[in-house]
Amino acid sequence: MKKINVNHQFTIISYNVIIGEFFYEGGYFMFQILVVEDDASLRKLMSAALKQHGYVTFLANDGLEALDVLEKTNIDLIISDIMMPNMDGYELTRQLRKADFNLPILMVTAKETFEDKQEGFSAGTDDYMVKPIDINEMILRVGALLRRSKMASEHSLTVGNCVLDYDAMSVAVDGGAAETIPQMEFKLLFKLLSYPDKIFTRRQLLDELWGMDKDVDERTVDVHVKRLRERYGSCESFDIVTVRGLGYKAVKKQ
Template sequence: TSFAAVDGEDALQIMDKQQIDLIILDIMMPKMDGYELTKHLRSSDQKLPILMVSAKQLPEDKHRGFLAGTDDYMTKPLDIKEMVWRVKALLRRAQIANEHRLTIGEVVLDYDTLTVTRGDESHVLPKKEFYLLFKLLSYPNQIFTRLQLMDEIWGMESESSDTTVNVHINRLRRRFEHFPEFELVTVRGLGYKAVKKND
């Protein structure tokens, strides 16, 4: 179900009454514009995904949107197929974020603290490194392409190259190569997957 709001204030009233999973908003709105609405939602600890759309195409406009707290930014005229693709990616990322703990054997991944713990051993990971590991271990044996991982973890607007994924995978392998529960496998020509060793 979708709900339409005429401006930012109207959107907040709808959110008070309805369960909202994702927001698509325009920057140019009366009373409370898209930047203000996004800042308000983030300052009130609303973590639901936000897709900002605008005719503003300059880099500084996009930067302002991301600084306000948007998760993605599209410029008009909109490609509807691309919008659907981005919305699906945002919802997938949000689903992972809502599943705060993941347990594999004796290994526990805590999303809120970016921590991987096994017995007395604990590792606090850099944010992207943790997200990558959490994503792969959430779907054991499923192959993810570099493009999928870049999209879901670094985001559509990232200027990082797909070699970034390789670098992070190699760091994770070195860090957890002594863990008997899982390993990160390269599937030649396709991408990466996590494999539970004790399965």
């Protein structure tokens, strides 16, 4: 299996559909979904429906093409057929799980026996739909899987020797005792570390953490970043980096 690059990237889009996360002036950062399907017409139909509901889509004809996409792009969820040339959906799922790639996977296939479903779930898929599929149901399942994935990961986060506890709003660094820090500082740090190497604009961070309707200046983000750097400037696990002209990103230290 090729080594998969899990670094997060961003996509700029111009239509005003609010599903996922805000990003950049005039656009939004949306959930990115990889559709792996060798039936070109069905692949196109799925992609069109997902785009209509505000998702960014990437397309692959089989498992090998899917791995190529995953090497270059951060994907939030995969919709995969099973029976495909070169590498089928079962093998794709097994390889991703073996590589600790924990994004949600929805299998869509004509194979409908219990044994087929059992093999899919055993490989590591999260949900299963039998063709012919209801596109509206697919959209609902995608939303549910993304919400479930977010809920499963949002309460605790470990980056190197740094452990963040969302419930306690606390941070333990390099084996030290957990320290409770101000709420907005914690939320900002948690957001940045949840997406290492992903660039966030000041406006995006304000909208997500302080709320779109709040009259808060973008310099508020700068102040909170400065405080975080003062607290964790010597941390061996991460740096908060300024991206000139855009905003900030968290970078894991090797």
